[in-house]
Amino acid sequence: MMENTKCIEKVEKKVCDHFSISVPNKPEYVNVVRLTTSAIASRMGFNIEQIEDIKVAIAEACTNAIKHGLCNHNQNFDINFFIDDEKIIIDVIDKGTGFASNEIEKPDLTSPKEGGLGIFIIQSLMDKVEIVSEIGKGTRLQMIKYLGDDI
Ligand SMILES: Nc1ncnc2c1ncn2[C@@H]1O[C@H](COP(=O)(O)OP(=O)(O)OP(=O)(O)O)[C@@H](O)[C@H]1O
Ligand SMILES: [Mg+2]
Known part of the structure:
Protein backbone atom coordinates (compact mmCIF):
# COMPACT_ATOMS: atom_id res chain seq x y z
CA MET A 1 0.00 0.00 0.00
CA MET A 2 2.93 2.32 0.47
CA GLU A 3 4.01 2.12 -3.15
CA ASN A 4 4.57 5.37 -4.98
CA THR A 5 1.34 7.21 -5.21
CA LYS A 6 -0.03 7.98 -8.59
CA CYS A 7 -2.06 10.89 -9.73
CA ILE A 8 -5.24 8.87 -9.32
CA GLU A 9 -7.54 11.04 -11.31
CA LYS A 10 -5.16 12.08 -14.02
CA VAL A 11 -7.20 13.04 -17.03
CA GLU A 12 -5.93 11.97 -20.41
CA PHE A 46 -8.50 28.78 -5.65
CA ASN A 47 -10.50 31.52 -3.94
CA ILE A 48 -9.76 32.71 -0.40
CA GLU A 49 -12.43 30.53 1.19
CA GLN A 50 -11.19 27.43 -0.62
CA ILE A 51 -7.60 28.22 0.35
CA GLU A 52 -8.62 28.52 4.00
CA ASP A 53 -10.38 25.14 3.79
CA ILE A 54 -7.34 23.47 2.25
CA LYS A 55 -5.06 25.03 4.92
CA VAL A 56 -7.21 23.70 7.75
CA ALA A 57 -7.37 20.25 6.14
CA ILE A 58 -3.62 19.98 5.57
CA ALA A 59 -2.90 21.15 9.12
CA GLU A 60 -5.21 18.46 10.54
CA ALA A 61 -3.60 15.78 8.38
CA CYS A 62 -0.08 16.86 9.39
CA THR A 63 -1.03 16.99 13.06
CA ASN A 64 -2.35 13.43 12.83
CA ALA A 65 0.83 12.22 11.13
CA ILE A 66 2.93 13.84 13.87
CA LYS A 67 0.75 13.11 16.90
CA HIS A 68 -0.56 9.64 16.07
CA GLY A 69 1.53 8.23 13.24
CA LEU A 70 5.04 9.21 14.20
CA CYS A 71 4.63 9.90 17.92
CA ASN A 72 7.57 7.73 18.93
CA HIS A 73 9.44 7.66 15.66
CA ASN A 74 12.19 10.08 14.85
CA GLN A 75 11.23 10.30 11.20
CA ASN A 76 10.05 12.68 8.55
CA PHE A 77 6.71 12.30 6.82
CA ASP A 78 6.03 13.13 3.17
CA ILE A 79 3.57 15.33 1.39
CA ASN A 80 2.89 15.07 -2.34
CA PHE A 81 0.94 17.68 -4.24
CA PHE A 82 -0.46 16.72 -7.66
CA ILE A 83 -1.61 19.78 -9.54
CA ASP A 84 -3.57 20.13 -12.74
CA ASP A 85 -5.92 22.76 -14.07
CA GLU A 86 -9.01 21.37 -12.39
CA LYS A 87 -7.90 20.13 -8.97
CA ILE A 88 -5.24 19.62 -6.36
CA ILE A 89 -4.56 16.18 -4.90
CA ILE A 90 -2.61 16.15 -1.63
CA ASP A 91 -1.15 12.99 -0.12
CA VAL A 92 0.11 13.01 3.47
CA ILE A 93 2.14 9.87 4.07
CA ASP A 94 3.72 8.66 7.29
CA LYS A 95 5.50 5.38 7.86
CA GLY A 96 4.38 5.29 11.49
CA THR A 97 2.02 3.25 13.67
CA GLY A 98 -0.96 3.04 11.34
CA PHE A 99 -4.53 2.47 12.55
CA ALA A 100 -7.77 0.72 11.65
CA SER A 101 -8.96 3.42 9.26
CA ASN A 102 -12.07 1.42 8.31
CA GLU A 103 -13.28 1.78 11.89
CA ILE A 104 -13.34 5.56 11.97
CA GLU A 105 -16.50 6.66 13.73
CA LYS A 106 -18.46 9.77 12.95
CA PRO A 107 -18.16 12.22 15.83
CA ASP A 108 -21.31 12.79 17.85
CA LEU A 109 -21.79 16.49 17.23
CA THR A 110 -24.72 16.67 19.64
CA SER A 111 -22.48 15.83 22.59
CA PRO A 112 -19.07 17.10 21.60
CA LYS A 113 -16.11 15.66 23.38
CA GLU A 114 -12.53 16.66 23.04
CA GLY A 115 -10.68 15.28 20.05
CA GLY A 116 -11.76 12.92 17.32
CA LEU A 117 -12.74 15.70 14.92
CA GLY A 118 -9.74 16.04 12.62
CA ILE A 119 -10.68 13.49 9.97
CA PHE A 120 -14.31 14.61 10.05
CA ILE A 121 -13.17 18.20 9.47
CA ILE A 122 -10.95 17.14 6.56
CA GLN A 123 -13.87 15.23 5.02
CA SER A 124 -16.17 18.24 5.34
CA LEU A 125 -13.72 20.72 3.81
CA MET A 126 -12.32 18.69 0.93
CA ASP A 127 -14.20 17.16 -2.01
CA LYS A 128 -12.77 13.64 -1.69
CA VAL A 129 -10.78 11.96 1.07
CA GLU A 130 -9.30 8.49 1.10
CA ILE A 131 -7.34 6.95 3.96
CA VAL A 132 -5.23 3.84 3.55
CA SER A 133 -3.57 2.65 6.73
CA GLU A 134 -1.85 -0.49 7.91
CA ILE A 135 -0.97 -1.17 11.52
CA GLY A 136 2.78 -1.00 11.98
CA LYS A 137 3.38 0.29 8.46
CA GLY A 138 1.83 3.71 8.27
CA THR A 139 -0.89 5.83 6.81
CA ARG A 140 -1.63 7.63 3.57
CA LEU A 141 -4.35 10.23 3.64
CA GLN A 142 -5.26 11.51 0.21
CA MET A 143 -7.50 14.52 -0.26
CA ILE A 144 -8.78 16.26 -3.37
CA LYS A 145 -10.14 19.75 -3.88
CA TYR A 146 -11.59 20.85 -7.21
CA LEU A 147 -11.28 24.33 -8.60
CA GLY A 148 -14.53 26.06 -9.42
CA ASP A 149 -17.81 25.46 -7.66
CA ASP A 150 -17.87 23.02 -4.81
CA ILE A 151 -19.29 19.68 -5.88
N1 LIG B 1 -1.61 9.31 10.62
C1 LIG B 1 -2.19 8.58 11.58
N2 LIG B 1 -1.51 7.53 12.13
C2 LIG B 1 -2.06 6.78 13.10
N3 LIG B 1 -3.32 6.97 13.59
C3 LIG B 1 -4.03 7.98 13.09
C4 LIG B 1 -3.53 8.83 12.05
N4 LIG B 1 -4.48 9.73 11.74
C5 LIG B 1 -5.52 9.46 12.53
N5 LIG B 1 -5.28 8.41 13.34
C6 LIG B 1 -6.22 7.80 14.31
O1 LIG B 1 -7.53 8.23 13.99
C7 LIG B 1 -8.11 8.87 15.12
C8 LIG B 1 -9.03 10.00 14.65
O2 LIG B 1 -8.26 11.08 14.12
P1 LIG B 1 -8.86 12.54 14.20
O3 LIG B 1 -7.89 13.48 13.60
O4 LIG B 1 -10.24 12.50 13.61
O5 LIG B 1 -9.03 12.81 15.74
P2 LIG B 1 -7.90 13.12 16.84
O6 LIG B 1 -6.59 13.39 16.16
O7 LIG B 1 -7.95 12.02 17.84
O8 LIG B 1 -8.43 14.46 17.52
P3 LIG B 1 -8.40 15.93 16.90
O9 LIG B 1 -7.92 15.83 15.47
O10 LIG B 1 -9.83 16.41 16.98
O11 LIG B 1 -7.45 16.67 17.77
C9 LIG B 1 -6.94 9.32 15.98
O12 LIG B 1 -7.30 9.42 17.35
C10 LIG B 1 -5.93 8.21 15.74
O13 LIG B 1 -6.22 7.11 16.56
MG1 LIG C 1 -6.43 14.77 14.60
Whole structure:
Protein backbone atom coordinates (compact mmCIF):
# COMPACT_ATOMS: atom_id res chain seq x y z
CA MET A 1 0.00 0.00 0.00
CA MET A 2 2.93 2.32 0.47
CA GLU A 3 4.01 2.12 -3.15
CA ASN A 4 4.57 5.37 -4.98
CA THR A 5 1.34 7.21 -5.21
CA LYS A 6 -0.03 7.98 -8.59
CA CYS A 7 -2.06 10.89 -9.73
CA ILE A 8 -5.24 8.87 -9.32
CA GLU A 9 -7.54 11.04 -11.31
CA LYS A 10 -5.16 12.08 -14.02
CA VAL A 11 -7.20 13.04 -17.03
CA GLU A 12 -5.93 11.97 -20.41
CA LYS A 13 -3.65 14.45 -22.15
CA LYS A 14 -3.57 16.68 -19.07
CA VAL A 15 -0.21 17.19 -17.48
CA CYS A 16 -0.16 16.74 -13.74
CA ASP A 17 2.54 18.74 -11.93
CA HIS A 18 4.06 16.99 -8.94
CA PHE A 19 5.51 18.84 -5.98
CA SER A 20 6.71 17.05 -2.84
CA ILE A 21 8.13 17.89 0.53
CA SER A 22 9.55 15.83 3.36
CA VAL A 23 8.63 17.26 6.76
CA PRO A 24 10.17 16.70 10.21
CA ASN A 25 7.62 15.28 12.68
CA LYS A 26 7.55 18.39 14.83
CA PRO A 27 4.43 20.53 15.37
CA GLU A 28 6.38 23.73 14.70
CA TYR A 29 6.64 22.78 11.02
CA VAL A 30 2.87 22.47 10.49
CA ASN A 31 2.67 26.18 9.81
CA VAL A 32 5.39 25.92 7.17
CA VAL A 33 3.29 23.27 5.45
CA ARG A 34 0.17 25.45 5.75
CA LEU A 35 1.96 28.35 4.08
CA THR A 36 3.44 26.17 1.34
CA THR A 37 0.02 24.68 0.63
CA SER A 38 -1.56 28.13 0.64
CA ALA A 39 0.99 29.37 -1.90
CA ILE A 40 0.35 26.43 -4.22
CA ALA A 41 -3.44 26.74 -3.93
CA SER A 42 -3.32 30.48 -4.46
CA ARG A 43 -1.17 30.11 -7.57
CA MET A 44 -3.68 27.58 -8.92
CA GLY A 45 -6.51 30.09 -8.64
CA PHE A 46 -8.50 28.78 -5.65
CA ASN A 47 -10.50 31.52 -3.94
CA ILE A 48 -9.76 32.71 -0.40
CA GLU A 49 -12.43 30.53 1.19
CA GLN A 50 -11.19 27.43 -0.62
CA ILE A 51 -7.60 28.22 0.35
CA GLU A 52 -8.62 28.52 4.00
CA ASP A 53 -10.38 25.14 3.79
CA ILE A 54 -7.34 23.47 2.25
CA LYS A 55 -5.06 25.03 4.92
CA VAL A 56 -7.21 23.70 7.75
CA ALA A 57 -7.37 20.25 6.14
CA ILE A 58 -3.62 19.98 5.57
CA ALA A 59 -2.90 21.15 9.12
CA GLU A 60 -5.21 18.46 10.54
CA ALA A 61 -3.60 15.78 8.38
CA CYS A 62 -0.08 16.86 9.39
CA THR A 63 -1.03 16.99 13.06
CA ASN A 64 -2.35 13.43 12.83
CA ALA A 65 0.83 12.22 11.13
CA ILE A 66 2.93 13.84 13.87
CA LYS A 67 0.75 13.11 16.90
CA HIS A 68 -0.56 9.64 16.07
CA GLY A 69 1.53 8.23 13.24
CA LEU A 70 5.04 9.21 14.20
CA CYS A 71 4.63 9.90 17.92
CA ASN A 72 7.57 7.73 18.93
CA HIS A 73 9.44 7.66 15.66
CA ASN A 74 12.19 10.08 14.85
CA GLN A 75 11.23 10.30 11.20
CA ASN A 76 10.05 12.68 8.55
CA PHE A 77 6.71 12.30 6.82
CA ASP A 78 6.03 13.13 3.17
CA ILE A 79 3.57 15.33 1.39
CA ASN A 80 2.89 15.07 -2.34
CA PHE A 81 0.94 17.68 -4.24
CA PHE A 82 -0.46 16.72 -7.66
CA ILE A 83 -1.61 19.78 -9.54
CA ASP A 84 -3.57 20.13 -12.74
CA ASP A 85 -5.92 22.76 -14.07
CA GLU A 86 -9.01 21.37 -12.39
CA LYS A 87 -7.90 20.13 -8.97
CA ILE A 88 -5.24 19.62 -6.36
CA ILE A 89 -4.56 16.18 -4.90
CA ILE A 90 -2.61 16.15 -1.63
CA ASP A 91 -1.15 12.99 -0.12
CA VAL A 92 0.11 13.01 3.47
CA ILE A 93 2.14 9.87 4.07
CA ASP A 94 3.72 8.66 7.29
CA LYS A 95 5.50 5.38 7.86
CA GLY A 96 4.38 5.29 11.49
CA THR A 97 2.02 3.25 13.67
CA GLY A 98 -0.96 3.04 11.34
CA PHE A 99 -4.53 2.47 12.55
CA ALA A 100 -7.77 0.72 11.65
CA SER A 101 -8.96 3.42 9.26
CA ASN A 102 -12.07 1.42 8.31
CA GLU A 103 -13.28 1.78 11.89
CA ILE A 104 -13.34 5.56 11.97
CA GLU A 105 -16.50 6.66 13.73
CA LYS A 106 -18.46 9.77 12.95
CA PRO A 107 -18.16 12.22 15.83
CA ASP A 108 -21.31 12.79 17.85
CA LEU A 109 -21.79 16.49 17.23
CA THR A 110 -24.72 16.67 19.64
CA SER A 111 -22.48 15.83 22.59
CA PRO A 112 -19.07 17.10 21.60
CA LYS A 113 -16.11 15.66 23.38
CA GLU A 114 -12.53 16.66 23.04
CA GLY A 115 -10.68 15.28 20.05
CA GLY A 116 -11.76 12.92 17.32
CA LEU A 117 -12.74 15.70 14.92
CA GLY A 118 -9.74 16.04 12.62
CA ILE A 119 -10.68 13.49 9.97
CA PHE A 120 -14.31 14.61 10.05
CA ILE A 121 -13.17 18.20 9.47
CA ILE A 122 -10.95 17.14 6.56
CA GLN A 123 -13.87 15.23 5.02
CA SER A 124 -16.17 18.24 5.34
CA LEU A 125 -13.72 20.72 3.81
CA MET A 126 -12.32 18.69 0.93
CA ASP A 127 -14.20 17.16 -2.01
CA LYS A 128 -12.77 13.64 -1.69
CA VAL A 129 -10.78 11.96 1.07
CA GLU A 130 -9.30 8.49 1.10
CA ILE A 131 -7.34 6.95 3.96
CA VAL A 132 -5.23 3.84 3.55
CA SER A 133 -3.57 2.65 6.73
CA GLU A 134 -1.85 -0.49 7.91
CA ILE A 135 -0.97 -1.17 11.52
CA GLY A 136 2.78 -1.00 11.98
CA LYS A 137 3.38 0.29 8.46
CA GLY A 138 1.83 3.71 8.27
CA THR A 139 -0.89 5.83 6.81
CA ARG A 140 -1.63 7.63 3.57
CA LEU A 141 -4.35 10.23 3.64
CA GLN A 142 -5.26 11.51 0.21
CA MET A 143 -7.50 14.52 -0.26
CA ILE A 144 -8.78 16.26 -3.37
CA LYS A 145 -10.14 19.75 -3.88
CA TYR A 146 -11.59 20.85 -7.21
CA LEU A 147 -11.28 24.33 -8.60
CA GLY A 148 -14.53 26.06 -9.42
CA ASP A 149 -17.81 25.46 -7.66
CA ASP A 150 -17.87 23.02 -4.81
CA ILE A 151 -19.29 19.68 -5.88
N1 LIG B 1 -1.61 9.31 10.62
C1 LIG B 1 -2.19 8.58 11.58
N2 LIG B 1 -1.51 7.53 12.13
C2 LIG B 1 -2.06 6.78 13.10
N3 LIG B 1 -3.32 6.97 13.59
C3 LIG B 1 -4.03 7.98 13.09
C4 LIG B 1 -3.53 8.83 12.05
N4 LIG B 1 -4.48 9.73 11.74
C5 LIG B 1 -5.52 9.46 12.53
N5 LIG B 1 -5.28 8.41 13.34
C6 LIG B 1 -6.22 7.80 14.31
O1 LIG B 1 -7.53 8.23 13.99
C7 LIG B 1 -8.11 8.87 15.12
C8 LIG B 1 -9.03 10.00 14.65
O2 LIG B 1 -8.26 11.08 14.12
P1 LIG B 1 -8.86 12.54 14.20
O3 LIG B 1 -7.89 13.48 13.60
O4 LIG B 1 -10.24 12.50 13.61
O5 LIG B 1 -9.03 12.81 15.74
P2 LIG B 1 -7.90 13.12 16.84
O6 LIG B 1 -6.59 13.39 16.16
O7 LIG B 1 -7.95 12.02 17.84
O8 LIG B 1 -8.43 14.46 17.52
P3 LIG B 1 -8.40 15.93 16.90
O9 LIG B 1 -7.92 15.83 15.47
O10 LIG B 1 -9.83 16.41 16.98
O11 LIG B 1 -7.45 16.67 17.77
C9 LIG B 1 -6.94 9.32 15.98
O12 LIG B 1 -7.30 9.42 17.35
C10 LIG B 1 -5.93 8.21 15.74
O13 LIG B 1 -6.22 7.11 16.56
MG1 LIG C 1 -6.43 14.77 14.60
